[in-house]
Each structure stands twice: as structure tokens, then as C-alpha cells.
Amino acid sequence: MAQAEAIADLGFEETIQRRQRGLWSDALRRLIKNRLALVALVLLVAIATLAILSNYVDAVQLHDPRTQVYTEVRQPPTWDHPFGTDNLGRDNWARVMQGLLISLEVGFGVQVLVLTIGILVGGTAALGGKALDNIMMRITDIAYAFPDLLFIILLRSALQGRDLGVVSGRTQDILLMIFAIGFVAWVTIARLIRGQMLSLKERDFVIAARAMGAPQWQIVFRHMLPNTLGPVIVAVVFGIPLAMFAEATLGFIGIGLQPPTASLGILISDGYHYIQSHVWMVVFPAGTLATLMLCFTFLGDGMRDALDPRGR
Amino acid sequence: MTAYVIRRLLWMIPLLWAVITITFILMHSVEGGPFDRERELPAPVVNALNKKYGLDKPVFSVDVWNSQYGQYVGDITPLKFDFPPFKSPDLGVSFRNSDQSVADLIRQGFWVSFQLGVLAFFFAVVVGMTLGSISALNHNGPIDYAGVFFSTAGASMPNFILAAFLIIIFSVELGWTDVLGWGGPAFHDAWNPAAWNLRKVVLPVVALGVLPAAYFARITRASMLEVLGQDYIRTARSKGLSEWVVIMRHTVKNAMVPILTVMGPYLAYLITGSFLIEHTFSIPGVGRRFVESVVVRDYGMIMGTIVFYTVFIAFINLIVDVLYAVVDPRIRYG
Numbered sequence: 074m075a076q077a078e079a080i081a082d083l084g085f086e087e088t089i090q091r092r093q094r095g096l097w098s099d100a101l102r103r104l105i106k107n108r109l110a111l112v113a114l115v116l117l118v119a120i121a122t123l124a125i126l127s128n129y130v131d132a133v134q135l136h137d138p139r140t141q142v143y144t145e146v147r148q149p150p151t152w153d154h155p156f157g158t159d160n161l162g163r164d165n166w167a168r169v170m171q172g173l174l175i176s177l178e179v180g181f182g183v184q185v186l187v188l189t190i191g192i193l194v195g196g197t198a199a200l201g202g203k204a205l206d207n208i209m210m211r212i213t214d215i216a217y218a219f220p221d222l223l224f225i226i227l228l229r230s231a232l233q234g235r236d237l238g239v240v241s242g243r244t245q246d247i248l249l250m251i252f253a254i255g256f257v258a259w260v261t262i263a264r265l266i267r268g269q270m271l272s273l274k275e276r277d278f279v280i281a282a283r284a285m286g287a288p289q290w291q292i293v294f295r296h297m298l299p300n301t302l303g304p305v306i307v308a309v310v311f312g313i314p315l316a317m318f319a320e321a322t323l324g325f326i327g328i329g330l331q332p333p334t335a336s337l338g339i340l341i342s343d344g345y346h347y348i349q350s351h352v353w354m355v356v357f358p359a360g361t362l363a364t365l366m367l368c369f370t371f372l373g374d375g376m377r378d379a380l381d382p383r384g385r
Numbered sequence: 386m387t388a389y390v391i392r393r394l395l396w397m398i399p400l401l402w403a404v405i406t407i408t409f410i411l412m413h414s415v416e417g418g419p420f421d422r423e424r425e426l427p428a429p430v431v432n433a434l435n436k437k438y439g440l441d442k443p444v445f446s447v448d449v450w451n452s453q454y455g456q457y458v459g460d461i462t463p464l465k466f467d468f469p470p471f472k473s474p475d476l477g478v479s480f481r482n483s484d485q486s487v488a489d490l491i492r493q494g495f496w497v498s499f500q501l502g503v504l505a506f507f508f509a510v511v512v513g514m515t516l517g518s519i520s521a522l523n524h525n526g527p528i529d530y531a532g533v534f535f536s537t538a539g540a541s542m543p544n545f546i547l548a549a550f551l552i553i554i555f556s557v558e559l560g561w562t563d564v565l566g567w568g569g570p571a572f573h574d575a576w577n578p579a580a581w582n583l584r585k586v587v588l589p590v591v592a593l594g595v596l597p598a599a600y601f602a603r604i605t606r607a608s609m610l611e612v613l614g615q616d617y618i619r620t621a622r623s624k625g626l627s628e629w630v631v632i633m634r635h636t637v638k639n640a641m642v643p644i645l646t647v648m649g650p651y652l653a654y655l656i657t658g659s660f661l662i663e664h665t666f667s668i669p670g671v672g673r674r675f676v677e678s679v680v681v682r683d684y685g686m687i688m689g690t691i692v693f694y695t696v697f698i699a700f701i702n703l704i705v706d707v708l709y710a711v712v713d714p715r716i717r718y719g
Contacts, residue, residue: 117397215403220657220694223675227687230679231411318543323547326664341549345665348549349557349564356553370541382521 096303096380103379110375113368120365121177127170136164137172139333147351156357159343164213169358172337176317176365178247179254183311183316186255187262190299191305194259195266199274200293210267216260227320229253229328246330254319258312265308269301301382310373314366321362337362393703401695408691409454411685413444419480419682438480440684443470457688476692477685480677487689491671495693498663500569500671501589502656508594509601509651514644516598517605518637524610533601539599548592548665555588562588568667585666593662597651604647608640615639622701649705657694 104110127134135153142162150157156165164235198209232249240248276298282292317337323329324338332339337358344355420426420434435441439456446452450459461474476487520532552613556564568582613620613636621631660672667673671690678686 090627215400215407218400218404218695218699219407220691220698222658222660223672223694225675226679227408227411227415227691231414244389314541321543322545322661325661335665341546345549348552352553353461355549359549363542363546366541366543367538370537374537 087367097241097307100303100376100379104375107375107378109371110379113371113375116282116364117368117372120368124170124177124259127167128174134167134170136167138163138167138335140164147347147354149351150353157351157353159340159354160347165340165354168335168340169337169361172335172340172358173361173365175247175336176320176362177319177332179250179336180313180317180369182247182251183255183258183319184312187259187312188241188305188309190259191262191266195263197268197291198263198267200289201319206267207339209263213260213263216257219257220323221257222319225257226323226326226328228256229323234331239240243330243334245267246334250320253323254316258316258319262308262312265304266301269304270297273297273300286349292354305376307373307380310369310376314369314373317366317369386707387480390703391709393706397696397699400699401692402458405458405688405692406454408688409444409457412682412687413453415679415682417682419684421682436446461537461692470700476689479678479683479686481497481681481686487685490674490686491689491693494669494671494674497567497569497668498672499656500575500657501593501659501662501668501670502652504586504590505594505659506597506655508590509597509655510648512594513598513601514605517602518609518632520602520606521609522632524613529606532606536599536602536606539595540603542595543661544592544596545661545665547595548588548662551588551592559572561711566669567666567670589662589666592665593655593659597655600647600651603645604644605640608643609636612636612640619641646705646709649701649708653698653701657698683688 104114122177130228140163142158144162145154145158146157146162147160148154148162154164154166156169159165159168194209194213198206198213201209232253235249237245237248279292279296282296287296296370320329320336321338321341324340325342327342329339330336340358341355341362344351344358347354418435418440419438420431426434432441439453442451442453442456444453446455449455457477460477463472464470476491478484478486479490505613514537516532520529520536523529523532552564555562561584563584563688566585568578568585570581618631618635621635622628626635657669658672660676662668663670663673664676671694672687675690677683678690
């Protein structure tokens with residue numbers, strides 16, 4: 074007691090009562106310190122805002138991505154058409170903006186699906202006992218055995234043009250695209266969640282919660298799931314550019330979204346036909362997709378370092 | 386170890402069966418059939434074609450051996466009710482390539498994909514390890530930052546975009562290379578330098594190899610940095626060894642292990658995953674054929690390619706796992 078007072082007298086109080094930093098605020102601080110990741114984050118927010126605004130606000134949208142002006146075919150970049158026009162006289166800026174939004178929708182949509190399947194399969198495997206674990210892991214083994222992109226191509230052609238009966242038009246097309254990619258991409262996350270949960274199951278705080286009589290759902294949702302979040306979030310951020318890449322790939326080889334919808338892959342593929350004469354038609358969509366994927370990778374790198382400082 | 390390998394090999398059988406079944410279901414749920422043309426063929430012709438290729442039978446049926454699925458599984462299983470009870474697996478014929486056998490088409494395509502993949506792999510190993518080492522030796526200097534930037538940027542650049550920029554610079558602007566085609570030799574000519582057309586080889590190989598090069602650079606750098614911080618490096622330096630010996634004999638050798646472990650999967654990935662590059666440069670590899678066959682619903686080619694690549698990847702993974710245990714005696718498989 075006397076000792077504590079003596080310490081207080083010495084003015085150590087403030088250092089001792091330093092505000093406690095949690096995992097998340099600590100991670101955020103480290104993320105902000107990582108300049109490259111911060112730049113990527115700011116750039117991503119800017120790009121996303123631009124994409125949403127130019128697709129939904131008429132004042133920002135200079136041209137309609139579907140309007141064909143036959144007197145302005147394959148124009149080089151001008152102030153009116155910053156990215157030029159395509160072979161049907163459509164404004165490439167508007168089309169790239171549309172493709173950008175689609176890339177973002179597919180990227181995030183796929184991750185939502187992947188997380189759902191991943192948590193279901195990984196969680197069941199880790200918590201459902203040995204028999205269920207075996208079944209779930211054999212299923213993941215089979216999904217893992219398929220050559221990835223070949224399977225996505227096959228799934229995409231099988232799903233293409235189907236009627237879900239819930240939504241229609243472009244939304245449905247994008248949803249089907251998300252299914253085709255998501256049903257292949259979930260394996261990594263499922264394995265990650267299973268591994269995390271298996272190791273968490275043996276940790277002291279979970280055993281303590283169980284010993285205190287906490288119900289199973291509370292242990293899973295309050296104690297285990299939040300602790301798996303760090304690595305899972307990193308995997309999700311890295312998964313977004315991969316999903317965008319898959320969508321662009323499908324568009325590029327000709328089984329992407331239905332025309333006239335322009336995804337970045339379709340724009341790149343269209344531009345390829347004119348690569349020898351009208352270079353800008355492929356440069357702008359390709360540059361946009363590369364920038365987008367680059368930002369997500371830098372952000373993911375930063376988040377991994379921020380959430381797991383020992384992993385450097 | 387032997388038991389482990391045998392178990393892995395046996396597990397491939399149900400795995401392959403599941404892959405075949407799933408592919409079969411998906412493939413037949415693609416709308417349309419292989420004989421749909423823009424100008425519709427007369428019904429008797431279509432019927433005759435369907436009968437010839439066994440497509441008049443139901444896809445699935447309780448009477449398994451009288452369905453297309455049962456027929457395929459029976460054909461591909463290397464067993465028969467006869468003596469000796471073995472036959473070679475039959476992958477069928479391609480409907481759209483004038484009745485050539487699927488096995489032949491895959492063999493031709495695979496030779497091209499294999500050359501492309503292996504060359505890109507060597508490119509990636511040489512470039513990646515050099516860059517990674519230089520980065521690590523200039524830790525936190527400007528060269529290091531440039532290397533890290535390259536390796537992150539290269540790892541997130543879709544290869545068909547990279548291909549576009551390479552084509553614009555080297556084919557369109559400079560005219561050093563050709564835009565389309567593959568310049569590799571035929572199988573029997575592989576060691577004849579005159580059979581290689583470098584104008585058609587360099588760009589696809591570089592476009593395919595940059596991504597793994599970036600990845601190898603990253604791993605090499607991390608691994609080298611870890612080894613450079615070890616006590617035995619300090620010891621080696623303090624006993625007066627030249628920097629060259631310290632780096633070549635003590636650092637690089639020890640830093641190799643984690644790099645070797647990622648190389649195997651990447652080799653498989655490069656050989657099987659080159660179809661975008663094949664599509665971009667019009668290279669007649671397996672991947673490009675696969676894309677074509679999905680679009681025209683050439684069932685035999687779709688099944689054949691997926692089965693072949695599944696087996697190929699499974700074998701590479703098995704070899705890699707066995708090699709781990711050979712390289713690192715701490716790993717044991719029970």
C-alpha cells in the first residue's frame with residue numbers, strides 16, 4: 074500500500090493509467106502508419122465514390138454508357154470523352170465507370186457468399202464433431218481438386234442466362250456471376266476458419282467460458298468468431314481482387330455479363346481488337362482494373378501487417 | 386511413407402469420381418447441345434449425330450450402363466471384365482474437331498502449355514530470386530523499396546493486362562516481337578535451337594512469368610532477411626569470410642528451403658493456368674481448347690481436360706508433399 078502511494082507520488086500514475094488500447098484500435102493505428110496502405114485506402118474510397126456517383130447521379134455522368142453516336146466512332150481522348158469512344162461511338166469513360174462499379178459489386182458480393190459458405194462449412198467442421206469434420210473436409214478436398222479457373226468457366230456457362238425468379242436483368246446477371254465465382258472460391262476461407270476455430274477451442278478463455286457454463290452459441294458467437302476475424306478479414310481483402318480478376322477473365326474470354334453491360338474484362342477484350350491502331354481503347358480499362366486490384370493488394374498487405382505484427 | 390503414398394493414390398479414385406460426376410452434371414446443364422448451329426441442321430442429321438456419339442441415351446438413368454454418364458465412367462475406368470482385366474482409359478472423341486480423339490488433342494495442346502509453363506517458371510525463378518536477394522541485401526534502402534513495390538504490383542497485375550501493355554510496347558511500338566502465335570518447336574525438335582521462334586516465345590513467357598516472379602521475389606526477400614539475422618551469419622562474418630562466401634554459401638543455401646516449398650505448386654499452376662495467356666496470344670494450348678469446347682459444348686473435350694488436369698494437379702501435389710519430407714526430415718506423414 075505504502076509502496077503504491079510512493080509510486081503515485083513519484084508521478085508514475087499517468088503512465089500506469091495509460092488508456093488501454095484494444096486489438097482493433099491498435100491495428101488501426103498501425104494501418105494508418107503504413108503510408109502505402111493508407112494511400113491505397115484513400116484511393117479506393119475515392120474510386121468507389123466516383124463509380125457510384127457516375128452511375129447514379131446524372132449531373133456527374135457526362136454520357137450514357139449505352140448511347141451509340143455513329144459520327145464519333147473510335148475517337149481518341151478529348152475533354153468531352155476523357156477515355157475516348159469505342160467502335161460503336163459509346164463514351165469509354167462512362168463504360169469504364171460502369172465496369173468499375175460492376176467489378177466492385179462482384180468483388181464484394183463474392184466475398185459475402187464466400188464468407189457465408191466458409192463460416193458454415195468451416196464452423197461445422199470445427200465444432201460438429203469428428204464425423205461432420207471428416208465429411209466437410211472431404212467436400213473441401215473435392216472442391217480444391219478442381220482446376221480453379223476451368224471450374225469457374227464451366228460453372229459460369231452452366232449458370233449463364235438462368236432465371237432466378239427473384240430479380241431480373243443486370244442484377245440477376247451479376248448475381249449469377251457472383252455465384253459462379255463464389256462457389257469455387259470458398260475453400261480457402263473455410264479451411265482458414267476451421268483451423269482458427271480448432272485452435273481457439275483449446276484456448277484458455279474458451280475453456281474458461283465453457284467452465285462457467287456459457288451456452289454453446291454464446292461461446293461460438295461471442296468468444297470464438299470475433300477472435301477468428303483478424304486473419305479472415307485479411308483473407309477477404311485479398312479475395313476481393315481475385316474475384317474481380319475472375320470476373321474480368323470471364324468477360325475477357327467472352328462468357329462475361331450480357332451486352333450492352335460493360336465490365337472491365339469485356340472492355341479490355343473489345344479493346345484488344347484495336348490494339349494495333351487505337352491503343353487507348355485497351356489502355357484505359359486495363360489501367361483501371363490494374364489500379365483497382367493494386368489498391369486492394371496494398372490494403373490487404375497493410376492490414377495483414379497491422380493485425381499480426383509478429384508476422385513480418 | 387509408402388503407406389501414406391498408397392493412401393493418397395487410393396483417395397484419388399473417389400476424388401476423380403466426384404470430379405467427373407460434378408463436371409457431368411454442370412456440363413449437361415449448359416444450355417444447348419454440341420450440334421446447335423446458327424443455321425439449324427435438319428432433324429434427321431442431328432438424330433444421326435446424336436446416335437453416333439451416344440447422345441440419344443439419357444444423361445443419367447437408373448439403368449446406369451445405358452446412360453451417357455455410365456458409359457463415360459465405364460470407358461474411363463482402366464478395368465474390364467476380361468483377362469487381363471486392364472485396358473487403357475478411353476477419353477472418347479471430340480465432337481467438334483473432326484472426330485480426333487480427346488487424348489490426342491490434349492496431348493498436342495499439353496505439349497504447348499507445358500513448354501509455356503516451364504519456360505515461365507524458369508523465368509520466374511531466375512528473376513524472382515535475383516530481385517529478392519538484391520532487395521534483402523539492400524534492406525530498407527531505395528533498391529529494396531523499389532523491389533518490394535515491384536513484387537506487390539506484379540503480384541496483383543492480371544496477366545492479360547500485362548500482356549496488353551507488353552504487346553503495345555514491344556510489338557506495336559517497337560516491332561520487336563509478333564502479336565500472335567506460339568514459336569515453340571514440335572516435340573521431336575525440342576533440342577534444336579533453330580526450331581524456336583523467339584519473336585513468338587518471349588512475350589507470352591514474360592507475361593505469364595511476372596506474377597510468380599513477383600511472388601518468388603517476396604518470399605526470397607523475407608527468407609533471406611530471416612537468415613541474415615541468424616547467429617551463424619554473424620559468426621561467419623566475424624571469422625573473416627569474404628562477403629561473397631557468406632552470402633552464397635551461408636545465406637542463399639539456407640534461405641532456399643521456404644522458396645523450394647512454394648515452387649512445386651507454382652509449377653503446376655503455371656502449366657495448368659496459362660489459358661488466359663493462350664487466349665490472348667492465340668496459342669494452341671490445352672486452356673484455349675478448353676474455353677472453345679465449353680462455348681460449343683464439346684462434351685468429350687470438357688470432360689477430358691478437367692479429368693486430365695485434376696489428375697495432373699493431384700500428382701504434382703503428391704510429389705511435392707513427398708519431396709517436402711525428403712528435404713525436411715522433421716516432416717513425417719503418418
